[in-house]
Structures are given as structure tokens and as C-alpha cells.
Amino acid sequence: MTLKSKLISFCLCIGLVPLTLIGVYAVNVASTELEQQAWRQLVAARDARANALEGLIDVWLKEVRLFGTNKGVYHSLGFLRDKAYGVNEQNRFDIASEDYAFSAANVRDAFDPMVEILGYEDAMLIDDYGWVLISALQGGELGYNMKGPVLSGTNLARAWKEAMSGKTVFIDFEPYPILGGAPAAFVATPVWNHSHTAIEGVAALRLSQARINSLMALRSGMGETGETLLVGPDFLMRSDSTLSPDRFTVTASFANPRVNRIETGSARAALRGESGALVLQNHLGMNVLSAYAPIAVGDVTYALLAEINEEEAFKAVDDLRLAALILGLLTAVSVVALSWFVVRRELARPLDSMIAYLRDITNGNLGTRLQGRYRAEMGDLAGHMQAMVSELKQKLGFSDGILRGMTIPCYVTDLDNRITFVNAPLLELLEERAQPETLLGQDADTVFGRCGLPRGLAGRCIEQGGSVRNVEHDITACQGTLRQVRMDAAPLRDLDGNPTGAFVLITDLTDVKAQEARIREQHEIMAQLAREVESISKYLFTDSRQIKSRVAQVTDGAKRQNDRIHETSVAMQQMNATLTAVAHNAAKAAKSADDSRGKALEGAKIIAGSSQAMERLRTYSQRLEQDMRDLDKRAEGIGSIIGVISDIADQTNLLALNAAIEAARAGDAGRGFAVVADEVRKLAEKTMSATSEVSVAVKAIQTAAHGNLDITSQAVRAVEEATGLVAQSNDSLSQIVALAESTAARVAEIAGASEEQSSAHEQISKSMEEVRHIADATSSEMHESSSAIDHLAKQAEDLQRLMSNLAA
The missing domain is CATH 3.30.450.20 (PAS domain)
Known part of the structure; x- marks a missing residue:
């Protein structure tokens, strides 16, 4: 309460409080009694409807039991049940036949009074197999079976099933397909045989809504705006509303259950089994007094609601309170006017200005100013208030500046x-x-x-x-x-x-996440490059081992070639000595014709030895030529392998360069990869340098091998020529033996031939010496190639180890 109100209230209390207390007490006592009377009247109306409704339900159950025990109903089973014999449950038996019409006419007297006199909508008889044998109204269910497509799942089928268990049952309102979806409720009872030992069928009555509506529409004690309603457990209507007959009727409620339903607090409480009365907003949106109670109908619980408009129920109370209020106001106005005149000048206006000032500050308008003139304590209060606002501006300005200066x-x-x-x-x-x-x-x-x-x-x-x-x-x-x-x-x-x-x-985090994705992608690329370089290093290591093996084979072949050349040189020296002896003997033969036969025989023996030596020399020369050809082919193979190693080194260098580029793009995250890539590149450059040296050595070997092959071919041709000359010498000596008479002439020819042979053998000896020097040079160069290839293999092994570390 404000200070202004307190001052005014104090003035009012002096003269008005005693009078007000007396008036309020009298009005409250009278109002309470009037309110209690309205509640008692509403509860009495509810209880009267409840008793009447319970009596109606009891009448339904008794009448259906009487209907089920009627002998005419029992005899109807015997007359009509054979009409459905042999018919499929999914079909309808013939109700238009003369036989059925005659039998039904004989038993109709037991069914028509239930409709015409007692007011039920229909009376039916159903046998124990589920066939609807007769209907008082000849309804659409006649002739159908409860298990068939027409009636299966309906509340009538459920009533038949429960009654067949020996109970008299009430089945609540539900949409009934035979009536086009309109709601229908049934009471049903079993039809026993004469000895009451077996159930032969079920007698069912369809209830009339009119009897419920006539009971609920009684106006006694309900005034102009009151009504009683019956609500089912699904919150749908079980009686028609008198205040809203277009929406809240049984038919309309089941036709549109989502809209035309009553789900108020009193309905929920009654369906929970509670009884009571309260004020609430009803289904029409009006505040009403609502008295509620549960009504048990068989196994179903209904909510009985008795409601009346709050304004009509408490009209007498409101009139009394209004009169008392007007009288109190007239008394209080004079006191308030006088108090207001005094308070307004000294307190109200200054307080209003301060309140307006504080309201603007509270709403965020810190630039507002305090208006008006203030005296005494009000002046002190105004000064302190302005100082407080100034301090508040400084603190809020500091916080606001921090927020507005944030770049995040x-x-x-x-x-x-x-x-x-x-x-x-x-x-x-x-x-x-x-x-x-x-x-x-x-x-x-x-x-x-x-x-x-x-x-x-x-x-x-x-x-x-x-x-x-x-x-x-x-x-x-x-x-x-x-x-x-x-x-x-x-x-x-x-x-x-x-x-x-x-x-x-x-x-x-968009850029950060994108950078992380790029780094992961670059890491994957570097790992792939490392795997490829590791594979290349493995191939380089394997090929270097193969080259080393082949160089070893070539070195061994060169050594064997050198040995064979030495053997050939010794044989050539022996053959040269032999040819020298032949020439000496031929000279002697020229001087001594008499000794020609003997000398000829000696020459023949010497020629035979020369022939054998030449044959060995020819064999050695051919083997030497073949070895030189093999050496030439192996040198060419080494050149091809060196080319493959050079290509691998080039690819390794290129991959190392790509890895360095990708590592540079990755920044600090790829610095380790950049170091490894640089080491790979240096190792590839060393490999290329060693490969170049090996290539030069192999090319020198190939050149020397080609030269050796040419010289060896010339030596072979010279040996073949010497072999021919030896053969000719053998023939000549044979002629000397046969023709001793012509020894002198032949000796001259032999001497000339011996000189030619001596000259040829000297040429062969020089050629073999050159071949031996070339073989020595080849052996030395192959040894150097073996050392270079060992170095290449070691570099390949280092490259493979480095790639394994990189992959790890």
C-alpha cells in the first residue's frame, strides 16, 4: 500500500471502520446463507435425478428378465431357429419366405408389447448360434449372425456374448451400423430351457433415449439456466442438453465426438467415482455451479451433472452485496474527498513525480529528469534519489560498454x-x-x-x-x-x-573444422606417398641385389676368359716353336736332298703335332668367342637394369618433391613430413649419381666386350687359316714321302709356306696378347662395377629403412 493510501486509509478508519465491520458482517452472514441455500437446492435436484435414473435402470433390468422368461419368447426359438439351419454365418437367412413370415406372425405377440406398451425401440430374439431370429421392428439386423460381417464387433454382438454366459447385462451406447451409425444401447438376458440347465438363446431390448431425456429434462429446482446432464465414460452425451440442443445431444455427440463432448472437471471427478459440488466453466463457456455424482449402470459408470448459471444462482447474494456496497461508498466518499485534498498537495504530487521518475529509470530511460519542487524531507529524498541514479548510470554504462565492445x-x-x-x-x-x-x-x-x-x-x-x-x-x-x-x-x-x-x-568453428579436414587429407596423402616410396625402395633394393649377382657372374666369366686366353697364348708359343723347327728343317732339306725322305718323315710327325696343336687352338678360340658373346649380352642386360634403376630413382625424386610440396601446404603439421621428404630426395639424388657411375662403367665394359669380340673373331679366323696351312703342310710332306724325286722343288715351296705360317703365328700371338690385356682391363672394370653396385644396394637398403620409419 502506498503512503498516500495509508494516509487516506487512516482517515477512513477513524469514522468508517466500525460501521464497515458491522455492515460487512451482516452482509457476509446473509450472503453465506443464500449461497448455501443455492447449493442445497442444486444438490437436491441432482439427487432426485440420480434416484429417478437408478430406478429407471432397475426397471430396464427387471423388464428384460421378464421378457427373457416369457414362454412365448422361449417357444419362438422352437418355431424360428430352423430357418437359419445350414446358412453360412457370413450370409443372411431368407426372411422374405412365406414359411418364415408365417412362423414369425405366430410368435410376434410376445415381442410387440415391449415396443408398443413399454416404449423400447426394439425387441429381439437371438439363438445360441448368434442368429437374429426375430425383431419387433423388422430391423436391419434381422436374419444376420453375430459372427458375420454386419453385426460382428457391434455392442449388440457383445451383449449376446455376455448374456450367453448366463448374465443379465447392460451394454452402453455406441454407434450402431444398423441405424446408420446412430448410437444405441441394449439390455440383454439369457433364455433358459424349461429345466434351467442350458441357455437356448438371448432376449435383447434396444433402449429408448426418449425415456432418459424426459427424466433429465425435468425443470424442478433448476431455474431458467439450469439443466441436468448424463455423460458417459467416453465424455460423450447420454442425454440431450436443453440449453444447447443443436450440439450437445446424444446423436450429435456420437456424430462428432471430438467437438460435442463434455470433459469438464466435474465430469472427470464423477467418472472417478467422486461426488461433490463446485464452481467451474461448463461446456458452453459459462461459469456455473455444478453438482456431480457417479451413476452405476451395470458395469458402466455414468457422470450425472446438475448445473445452473452462477449469476442466476447467486443473484440474491449479488443484490444484497450491491446495496451494502453503494451505502458504504456514499459514506466513504466524503471522508476520502477531504483526506485527498490535504494529502495530495503535500505528499501525492511529490510522490507521483518521484514514482514517474523511478518508473522511467526502471524502464531503461536513464536520461529522464526529476520534475517538480520538493520541500523538507521530500527535498532530501529527491537529492539522494538523483545521486543514486547517477551512480547507477556509471555502473550500467561500464557494463554496457563492455558488451557493446565485444567482437565475439x-x-x-x-x-x-x-x-x-x-x-x-x-x-x-x-x-x-x-x-x-x-x-x-x-x-x-x-x-x-x-x-x-x-x-x-x-x-x-x-x-x-x-x-x-x-x-x-x-x-x-x-x-x-x-x-x-x-x-x-x-x-x-x-x-x-x-x-x-x-x-x-x-x-x-567453420574455418577451424575445414582446416582440420585439410590437414587430415594431407596426412593421408603423405602416408600414401610414403607407401609408394617404400614400395619403390623395395624394388630398387631387389634390383640392385640382382645387378650385383649378375656383375659377380660377369666377373667370374672374365676371370675364366683370362685363364683361357693364357692357355691359348701358351699353345700359340708352342705352335710358333714348331713352325720355326719346320722352317729350319725345310732349309736343311734344300741343302740335303738325300736326307729328304727322313726329314720329310720327321716333318710329317711335326706337322701332325702342329695339326693337333692348331685343333686345340681352334677349339680354345671358339670357346673364347662364345664367352665374349655371352659377356656382351650380359653387359647389355646390366645396361637395361641400370636404366630401370635410373627410372626408379627419377620417380623417387619426383615423389619426394610432391611430398615436400604437400608438407609445405600443411604448415607446421607437415614439418616432420618435409624433413623426411628432403631425406628421401637426397637419397634419390645419391642413387641417381651412383646409377650414373655404374652406367658409365657398364658402357665401358660393353665397349671393351665389343672390342674383345672383334679381336677374338679375328683370332679365330687366323687360327682357321693356320689350321688350313698345317693341313696343306701335311699333304706336302705326304707327297715328299711318296715322291722323293721331287723333294728339292717341294722343299722350296715348304720353306715359303713355313715362312708364311711363321708370320701368321706371330700375328696370332700378338692378337692373343692384346686380347689378354683387354680381358685384364675388363676384369678390373667389373670389380669397380661390383663396388659401385654394392654402394647402390646399401643406398637402396637405407632408403627402404627410411620409408619404413616414415610409414610408421
């Missing part, structure tokens, strides 16, 4: 999750075109939820009383841009520790 997207909400601050970086991140000022006061989840931010973060941190951190989320901005953000929220509290709202920071 953020917003602030109050306890109702409404936005109290939002900065421009957040709107730019969300691609929201609105200005920050236009969003103040709006619901944060509604504004930011349409931009993809998760809902409820601010409220969650306020409920938990602590920070909520590192909430990552994928969002789609208002203009369709996909972003990844991290949200952190913290509760805001005042100086007393009470929560005032929440502060939410949003960090854009």
Missing part, C-alpha cells in the same frame, strides 16, 4: 528467455538482417532457433546454476550458409546472488 558473437537473456542484448557480430554470423534493437524483448529460442541454433541452452544453464560449455552444433544460417559453431552459456546473477538471466557466447 553473443547475446543476453532474462529469466523468461527474452533477449535483453544481442551484438552485431552474432547477427552477421547468423546472416540475420534485422537490427539488434528490433530483437530486444523477443524469445531467444524463437529468434535464433530459425537460424539453426539449439534451443533451451540459456534456460538449461539457469536451471543448473552453472556454466554449460563446449556445445558444438551444425547450423544453417538464414541465407543458407552451413556453419559449425560452439556455444558456451553462463548464468548472470545480481549482487545478492539471485539469477537475473544468462549470457551466451557463440564461436564460429
